[in-house]
Amino acid sequence: MAILSAKLVEVIQLGTEIAGLIDLPVKYWPLPGQYLPCQRLDGDMDGLATPLFPVLVGPNRLALGALPATWQPGDLVACAAPQGHGFSLPGSVRRVGLVPYGVSPNRLLTLVPDGLAQQAAVSLFTDRGIPEDVLARVPSQVEILPLAALVEEPGWPDYLAVDVDRSGLTTFIDQVAPHTWRCEAEVLIFTPMPCRGVGECGVCAVRTRRGWRYVCADGPVFPLKEVVHVAR
Numbered sequence: 354m355a356i357l358s359a360k361l362v363e364v365i366q367l368g369t370e371i372a373g374l375i376d377l378p379v380k381y382w383p384l385p386g387q388y389l390p391c392q393r394l395d396g397d398m399d400g401l402a403t404p405l406f407p408v409l410v411g412p413n414r415l416a417l418g419a420l421p422a423t424w425q426p427g428d429l430v431a432c433a434a435p436q437g438h439g440f441s442l443p444g445s446v447r448r449v450g451l452v453p454y455g456v457s458p459n460r461l462l463t464l465v466p467d468g469l470a471q472q473a474a475v476s477l478f479t480d481r482g483i484p485e486d487v488l489a490r491v492p493s494q495v496e497i498l499p500l501a502a503l504v505e506e507p508g509w510p511d512y513l514a515v516d517v518d519r520s521g522l523t524t525f526i527d528q529v530a531p532h533t534w535r536c537e538a539e540v541l542i543f544t545p546m547p548c549r550g551v552g553e554c555g556v557c558a559v560r561t562r563r564g565w566r567y568v569c570a571d572g573p574v575f576p577l578k579e580v581v582h583v584a585r
């Protein structure tokens with residue numbers, strides 16, 4: 354696995370999370386839903402790599418998070434290449450739903466620029482309040498709706514992207530009934546990934562229709578239909 358050392362140039366607060374701009378070459382930028390295993394080289398070196406996801410994208414700008422609270426601008430960071438499978442937003446979709454279930458919307462909001470660029474309507478379905486500093490970065494074209502709006506009208510989106518902590522998967526299925534969705538849907542399963550994509554420790558294993566899979570290597574984004582019926 355190629356390792357690159359880069360500098361953390363800026364730290365920003367995004368709701369309860371800290372994100373950072375790291376001066377990485379563009380070819381190392383992860384796509385929405387992918388992650389970079391990163392390890393701080395300065396100060397007290399972290400024992401394990403931290404998986405950092407893209408949380409803010411723009412022309413010439415990429416922020417990764419969530420950073421450990423001890424990381425500071427100027428720190429040197431070792432980064433591996435982008436890992437795992439990210440989201441695949443089909444170019445033909447016109448109504449995009451984003452569902453951060455019990456987690457921050459930061460990872461899913463990285464799909465907004467591509468959605469708007471292809472003239473899709475983008476809605477964010479959440480029952481959690483969105484912190485002001487995150488809201489300020491959400492384009493005005495994005496509609497923010499309660500989760501009930503999706504439950505009542507499951508036929509609205511033609512593509513859905515979900516982000517859920519592995520511990521919340523069963524509750525998500527019970528509350529949202531995703532088996533009623535007819536559109537293409539993908540889910541990012543957020544869980545600890547201590548061996549950073551090597552696929553050896555088994556900590557991130559999740560049951561799918563194709564048997565047990567590793568979130569770190571086979572995900573973190575899966576087709577929703579692969580996990581929704583077997584997640585319990």
Ligand code: FES
Pocket residue numbers: 545546547548549550551552553554555556557558567568569570
């Ligand atoms: S993190 Fe070790 S197998 Fe996935």
